[in-house]
Amino acid sequence: MRETNDNLDNEVQIWQEKLFKRSIRRIRKSKKIENLVGSSVNAQCLEISAGDGIMSAHLRSLGGSWKTAVSTKNAADSIGYNINDPIVIMDHSKLPFDDHTFDKVVIIDALKGIAADQDFIRECHRVLKSDGWVIISEECRRPISITALLQYLLSVSPISKGQKRNGYTSTELYTILKDGFDVPETFFYSNGLLESLATLGEFVQKLIFNNSYWMLREKIGENELYNYRKIYALASITYPLLWIFSKIEFLPGHKMLIKSRRRHWRPRTTPKLIDGRSIAEAAINTKIGTAAPF
Helix, strand or coil: CCCCCHHHHHHHHHHHHHHHHCCHHHHHHHHHHHHHHCCCCCCEEEEEECCCHHHHHHHHCCCCEEEEEECCHHHHHHHCCCCCCCEEECECCECCCCCCCEEEEEEECCHHHCCCHHHHHHHHHHHEEEEEEEEEEEEECCCCCHHHHHHHHCCCCCHHHCCCCCCECHHHHHHHHCCCEECCCCEEEEEHHHHHHHHHHHHHHHHHHCCCCCCCCCCCCHHHHHHHHHHHHHHHHHHHHHHHHHCCCCCCEEEEEEEEEECCCCCCCCCECCCCCEHHHHHHHECCCCCCEC
């Protein structure tokens, strides 16, 4: 458990709230996640977090009983500034909860940091009730984009921050969910202009904090508070432009959300013909209306 300094912790929380209100992306993400989760009164909920304590606090405002699990001690230390509940540190992809415990599992930017993501999704399936839901917020991986290029050049991509992958395509998320969840429409938001400018902001954060400003260390000193003031000033200057960029909805989104209902776990495999080929392979190599390949 981290050591606490009540006065300093209060200052940190105040600055984190102020910085959150200056982040177009985090505000939009929070609202979209909350809309998908909906009212959680009388519900048992599990949050899987990457370390953003403000998001954890906002989820609890939806009502119900919440537990939080993380994959690293750093994430647990960061969230500890915003919530007083015990935080579970997972053992790899294992969740230390009984079967059919939760009505909802909410995964916020944490899936790309878990090596055995398919095994982890099966764990989520196990701890959900039979009519439970999983809500996933993740990076939409678009390799051919200005944002991806900037992230690579400035070393601020998820992988460069220690994650296992740079996000997912919608097909990749469907693949790891399809055996145990009905996957409805995937929601995309946060266009490339907004994300490109925000990537430059992340580079500045890296120079100042060596991490995202919302990823709090176990022990924070007065120097961090001074750095928060600098980041806040920069965020205030760039806020109007980011707000304008956020309104350009017709461009492809770089963030995605999925809400999927749990069903009985049944592996879905691609049908194979007797010769081992898939139906798609056979269709490509066979003239329609015949059985003879050309």
